[in-house]
Amino acid sequence: MRNTRKRGQADHSAPIRGVSAPGVAADNTDGGYNAGIAVFSYIVGGIIVWSLIGWGLDYLWGMRWIVLAGALLGAVGGFYLSHMHGLTSSRKNADELHAPSAPSQDGKDSAK
Numbered sequence: 001m002r003n004t005r006k007r008g009q010a011d012h013s014a015p016i017r018g019v020s021a022p023g024v025a026a027d028n029t030d031g032g033y034n035a036g037i038a039v040f041s042y043i044v045g046g047i048i049v050w051s052l053i054g055w056g057l058d059y060l061w062g063m064r065w066i067v068l069a070g071a072l073l074g075a076v077g078g079f080y081l082s083h084m085h086g087l088t089s090s091r092k093n094a095d096e097l098h099a100p101s102a103p104s105q106d107g108k109d110s111a112k
Contacts, residue, residue, distance in 0.1 A: 035087045043078035050074030
């Protein structure tokens with residue numbers, strides 16, 4: 001097959017490297033403050049958007065409880081999105097934080 005791409009034209013079919021979830025650095029390290037702001041914005045944004053949708057449905061259907069269900073759905077959805085983007089999990093290795101929890105190789109207890 002013949003390459004129909006013109007000279008100097010970039011290949012846009014390859015995935016972009018260095019792009020990750022909001023609040024997470026490109027080298028897959030913890031974003032710290034940025035990750036916290038991303039989680040906060042997902043949750044608060046979800047509450048606002050779904051509360052407005054619930055408010056509109058309340059107005060159309062003449063009910064008063066759908067706005068509360070929308071707010072709850074928005075909070076749960078925002079937390080779910082932040083969890084799926086890896087913003088709520090710890091990025092540190094377990095060995096860096098705690099001593100090994102498994103018994104030692106020689107079978108003796110290393111506690112003093």
